[in-house]
Amino acid sequence: MSRPQCSRCLRPVAHCLCALIPNLDSRTRVLLLQHPSEVNHALNTARLAALGLNNAQLVVGEVFEDLPTLLNVPGYQARLLFPADDAQPLKVYAPEDQPLLLVVPDGTWRKARKLLHLNPLLAALPRVALADSAVSRYRLRKAPGPGALSTVEAIVQALEVLESPASFAPLLKPFDALIDGQIAAMGPDVFQRNHGQR
Template structure:
């Protein structure tokens, strides 16, 4: 879905993941130039990407499954604590995709989803997403959050290859806007006189 000159397909790996990943993408994100959920969906074997705000069919589909919502909350379990609770093949990681506001909208439209046990990423993580300002410390892109979770659950570094097309995507965007524009708009630097 990118121009041929900016195609990322050769960089996208084909990785086997035991933990099933379900990405619930807000419709506004589908055509976004920096759509990281699509990179995850293309690079993982055991993943599904659904687009929408309302997912009424999903509640019945998930009945009886061990499903975890990757979204911060008061009772959220740090992903590292989940390692000992079940085998990866039994786990389902549900990841809302969109801005924080849009992700909250998905939870609001699907109250049963908000009732699932939650996972958080833990402290001290820094996003590589140099083109978007994070709303707070530890806020990662959808792709980065999935990579962090899967690396924690299934083996450190196993899913780092998913970050290659992500880095290339960011580098291409910076190159297209020009280094000076990037520095001014994203790093807050002012041009030297």
């Protein structure tokens, strides 16, 4: 028998995060392309980001047939937030700059690369990247390297660079609560054994 689930944040009703999800405006439009394997993941941070940003859209799939339409949003220039040797570092908007449609693949690194492989139009987008000095708050997963962030963390960091001095930190409140809840559920001994400092 499954537990009742919140229809908005998809968390069990007893652990609903909706009260912590902000309602933020951004000049940047965020398009999240989520691999289907992430939809029912307990730590679905892309959904939290999409719910907390008014100018965001979450689309689930592997092959996005409507990608040309999704990427062609009048008034925005599409950029893929994904590492590459030729990725441009994000920088603050000048007043005359056209805002970005920031396309963010969501999944494990392997699944995100698969999304790019299956959607050549996506892979062909000019890429932008974050500084790789960021440290993730995702205490339940070992990051594959410096700058490896959860989806919501990457979006917050990107928006805070582009739209400085605006703060998008409220997007991290439900994320932090989610992590704290997972740690509490496993208990301090199990957490320390599996995720403690090595």
